[in-house]
Amino acid sequence: RIDGQRLWDSLMQLAQVGATPKGGVCRLALTDLDRQGRDLFTRWAREAGCEVRVDAIGNIFARRRGRDNALPPVTTGSHIDTQPTGGKFDGNYGVLAGLEVVRALNDAGVVTEAPLEVAVWTNEEGSRFVPVMMGSGVFADAFTLEHALAQRDNDGVSVSDALAAIGYAGSAPASAAASPVGAYFEAHIEQGPVLEANERVIGVVEGALGQRWYDVVVQGMEAHAGPTPMELRKDALLPASELVIEVNRIALAHAPHARGTVGWIENYPNSRNVIPGRVRLSVDLRAADDVVLSAMDAALKEAVQRIAAKAKVEMTVEQVVYFPPQPFTPKLVSAVRDAAQAQGLTWMNVISGAGHDAVYLARVCPAAMIFVPCLDGISHNEIEDAQPEHLEAGCNILLQAMLQSAGV
Amino acid sequence: RIDGQRLWDSLMQLAQVGATPKGGVCRLALTDLDRQGRDLFTRWAREAGCEVRVDAIGNIFARRRGRDNALPPVTTGSHIDTQPTGGKFDGNYGVLAGLEVVRALNDAGVVTEAPLEVAVWTNEEGSRFVPVMMGSGVFADAFTLEHALAQRDNDGVSVSDALAAIGYAGSAPASAAASPVGAYFEAHIEQGPVLEANERVIGVVEGALGQRWYDVVVQGMEAHAGPTPMELRKDALLPASELVIEVNRIALAHAPHARGTVGWIENYPNSRNVIPGRVRLSVDLRAADDVVLSAMDAALKEAVQRIAAKAKVEMTVEQVVYFPPQPFTPKLVSAVRDAAQAQGLTWMNVISGAGHDAVYLARVCPAAMIFVPCLDGISHNEIEDAQPEHLEAGCNILLQAMLQSAGV
Numbered sequence: 001r002i003d004g005q006r007l008w009d010s011l012m013q014l015a016q017v018g019a020t021p022k023g024g025v026c027r028l029a030l031t032d033l034d035r036q037g038r039d040l041f042t043r044w045a046r047e048a049g050c051e052v053r054v055d056a057i058g059n060i061f062a063r064r065r066g067r068d069n070a071l072p073p074v075t076t077g078s079h080i081d082t083q084p085t086g087g088k089f090d091g092n093y094g095v096l097a098g099l100e101v102v103r104a105l106n107d108a109g110v111v112t113e114a115p116l117e118v119a120v121w122t123n124e125e126g127s128r129f130v131p132v133m134m135g136s137g138v139f140a141d142a143f144t145l146e147h148a149l150a151q152r153d154n155d156g157v158s159v160s161d162a163l164a165a166i167g168y169a170g171s172a173p174a175s176a177a178a179s180p181v182g183a184y185f186e187a188h189i190e191q192g193p194v195l196e197a198n199e200r201v202i203g204v205v206e207g208a209l210g211q212r213w214y215d216v217v218v219q220g221m222e223a224h225a226g227p228t229p230m231e232l233r234k235d236a237l238l239p240a241s242e243l244v245i246e247v248n249r250i251a252l253a254h255a256p257h258a259r260g261t262v263g264w265i266e267n268y269p270n271s272r273n274v275i276p277g278r279v280r281l282s283v284d285l286r287a288a289d290d291v292v293l294s295a296m297d298a299a300l301k302e303a304v305q306r307i308a309a310k311a312k313v314e315m316t317v318e319q320v321v322y323f324p325p326q327p328f329t330p331k332l333v334s335a336v337r338d339a340a341q342a343q344g345l346t347w348m349n350v351i352s353g354a355g356h357d358a359v360y361l362a363r364v365c366p367a368a369m370i371f372v373p374c375l376d377g378i379s380h381n382e383i384e385d386a387q388p389e390h391l392e393a394g395c396n397i398l399l400q401a402m403l404q405s406a407g408v
Numbered sequence: 409r410i411d412g413q414r415l416w417d418s419l420m421q422l423a424q425v426g427a428t429p430k431g432g433v434c435r436l437a438l439t440d441l442d443r444q445g446r447d448l449f450t451r452w453a454r455e456a457g458c459e460v461r462v463d464a465i466g467n468i469f470a471r472r473r474g475r476d477n478a479l480p481p482v483t484t485g486s487h488i489d490t491q492p493t494g495g496k497f498d499g500n501y502g503v504l505a506g507l508e509v510v511r512a513l514n515d516a517g518v519v520t521e522a523p524l525e526v527a528v529w530t531n532e533e534g535s536r537f538v539p540v541m542m543g544s545g546v547f548a549d550a551f552t553l554e555h556a557l558a559q560r561d562n563d564g565v566s567v568s569d570a571l572a573a574i575g576y577a578g579s580a581p582a583s584a585a586a587s588p589v590g591a592y593f594e595a596h597i598e599q600g601p602v603l604e605a606n607e608r609v610i611g612v613v614e615g616a617l618g619q620r621w622y623d624v625v626v627q628g629m630e631a632h633a634g635p636t637p638m639e640l641r642k643d644a645l646l647p648a649s650e651l652v653i654e655v656n657r658i659a660l661a662h663a664p665h666a667r668g669t670v671g672w673i674e675n676y677p678n679s680r681n682v683i684p685g686r687v688r689l690s691v692d693l694r695a696a697d698d699v700v701l702s703a704m705d706a707a708l709k710e711a712v713q714r715i716a717a718k719a720k721v722e723m724t725v726e727q728v729v730y731f732p733p734q735p736f737t738p739k740l741v742s743a744v745r746d747a748a749q750a751q752g753l754t755w756m757n758v759i760s761g762a763g764h765d766a767v768y769l770a771r772v773c774p775a776a777m778i779f780v781p782c783l784d785g786i787s788h789n790e791i792e793d794a795q796p797e798h799l800e801a802g803c804n805i806l807l808q809a810m811l812q813s814a815g816v
């Protein structure tokens with residue numbers, strides 16, 4: 001069994017790097033704070049007897065040798081970059097839970113058949129550089145290394161230069177083809193309210209929702225709110241509002257595992273006594289099944305056409321992101337479930353609503369995830385919080401599942 | 409009859425002061441450009457034989473003496489300050505139409521019984537200093553001189569200092585009680601599409617809509633758009649969108665002279681994959697009848713309560729502006745209508761949807777307005793445009809109406 005106190009202490013120590021006054025963490029990808037966090041992890045991993053290698057996109061792999069080192073490793077991990085107003089657990093938990101598994105096996109003197117690895121994936125958050133989940137995306141060949149290295153932040157600094165500046169432009173190939181993975185597990189806080197609402201400690205993650213993101217533009221005609229009668233208006237905010245409601249309706253109509261969100265809206269000229277002339281908004285649709293996601297896509301486009309025709313305005317909709325739904329590997333999912341059952345923990349099957357490094361890894365190796373609750377389901381927020389005993393429980397499940405995959 | 413070419417030439421000359429590359433005018437209240445515009449008007453007025461006085465809030469009055477100078481003057485005017493991206497006609501037309509009336513009477517050698525005055529009201533637009541219609545508001549005792557003088561722009565400059573800096577801090581009392589007005593007429597572009605849609609040249613303005621402006625705040629809970637199921641959300645943008653639709657419905661339900669507009673909306677944190685946690689929006693309700701406006705106010709508050717209860721979010725609504733509907737003086741309105749009829753012009757009765765200096769003047773003296781069409785109803789925009797023959801026609805109506813009020 002793992003040492004919950006040691007895991008918690010490591011989490012709190014890593015959270016000092018980039019700590020914010022409100023109790024959160026600001027440790028953007030490939031900044032000097034990210035370097036400090038990486039250096040701390042690397043030191044801890046070496047102290048735990050691991051060999052550390054860094055690949056060309058800056059992913060770190062800490063390897064604990066097994067009996068048969070020709071076998072592909074059983075890998076775990078996550079990320080240590082954070083949102084600008086991030087918390088102590090998102091990503092960090094998955095990495096340090098992996099480290100704690102290594103430490104616990106050292107304490108117990110256990111040697112696994114296959115080697116174990118703990119991965120720190122570069123720039124999962126996508127706050128400083130897009131695309132999100134960059135390190136695991138390159139590793140899983142979702143996009144090329146060259147594409148990723150060429151991305152620039154708002155100050156014009158490229159990923160390539162930022163990696164070199166912090167000393168993490170590694171020489172290992174960033175590719176699952178070159179470095180095959182035997183199995184991948186990722187422990188993560190849920191970032192949602194489902195476990196808490198159902199009073200369960202372990203989320204057995206069966207897969208991740210597919211995602212389609214869109215940009216919508218409504219082109220009306222701005223005019224003075226006083227002298228312009230209702231019937232002579234082309235108010236762009238009115239059809240935009242109808243679409244917001246429709247997006248919610250589409251998600252509800254495709255329950256249970258469907259989501260529809262308008263998170264971003266820009267109104268022009270945005271003046272109290274001017275009828276809005278142009279509105280731009282984002283739509284984020286998610287579903288567990290690609291057939292359902294396609295149906296939601298069709299419903300969105302139908303709604304846009306219908307609303308535009310009724311309002312006599314121009315509306316355009318453009319898809320900007322697509323992730324297909326990603327089921328995790330049944331055998332690994334069962335291993336997680338069996339471990340939760342065996343340890344007498346409350347658990348439930350869940351589907352990850354968010355993208356994670358494990359979602360890319362699942363394209364190139366068997367993969368599964370373990371969720372633990374976070375307070376009020378809040379994440380990407382400095383007040384993000386989780387209970388030590390839940391974090392400990394999730395780490396014990398991770399230990400069990402990795403041992404089963406690696407063989408003792 | 410007035411000289412349409414001279415009126416047009418004066419408009420074009422004044423439009424040079426603060427001219428923008430896109431053909432508009434940027435001449436903010438109490439800036440040096442405003443001073444240049446005021447100086448030009450004052451020079452023209454003196455050249456036309458007028459006495460000029462300036463009051464304590466910077467309103468300019470150019471007086472053409474009558475036979476009986478003990479009688480209160482028949483006054484016309486408007487403003488020459490503009491929006492940052494303003495046009496050549498909004499306000500400027502009313503001032504220069506007044507000047508043209510004086511010039512035409514000079515040419516014809518006509519002396520009126522009562523004196524005539526052309527007023528330039530300070531800071532009608534409210535772009536640099538709030539409140540809007542400041543000069544006429546002080547004159548009509550809607551708020552105090554001290555309140556107005558103490559207002560500051562975004563750079564911290566007070567109205568008082570700005571007036572002194574441009575040399576227009578006058579000594580005449582800014583008060584209709586001290587300087588009674590016999591009758592007030594204001595010619596203005598419509599700033600709306602009704603005359604154009606109805607192919608009429610003259611709008612006989614019977615009054616101005618009452619206005620109630622509100623700030624609405626919707627307090628939900630921000631959360632990650634992926635992991636948060638639809639039924640566990642408190643999406644603030646969803647009830648906000650329902651309110652936008654409801655505001656339009658309320659206005660349509662109180663047709664014909666009702667308006668409802670949400671012109672401004674602010675969404676927080678406004679990120680594509682975050683469920684909106686807080687939305688602030690403005691509501692602008694207008695109606696011709698105060699009973700109707702009160703009914704709309706009640707309907708708004710009922711809608712806010714109903715939507716908040718359904719969405720299980722907090723919603724607050726706070727009124728920030730109130731103008732009662734302002735009927736114009738029937739005798740003066742008839743004078744405008746009769747003149748249009750007599751001159752064989754197409755006309756229609758209209759209600760001003762926007763606030764104007766005449767709306768404040770109507771609180772302290774008989775008042776009426778004359779509207780002429782503007783291209784596509786567009787105003788507060790550099791592309792604001794109007795036809796010379798329409799401007800000429802409106803000015804001829806103004807001449808006629810002023811002569812009738814002043815007596816020949």
Ligand SMILES: NC(=O)NCCC(=O)O
Binds near residue numbers: 353354355356634681
């Ligand atoms: N875990 C996470 O926040 N991923 C970002 C992409 C998403 O919205 O799912």
Ligand SMILES: NC(=O)NCCC(=O)O
Binds near residue numbers: 273540761
């Ligand atoms: N004429 C004008 O734009 N007035 C400003 C106040 C209003 O919106 O009516």
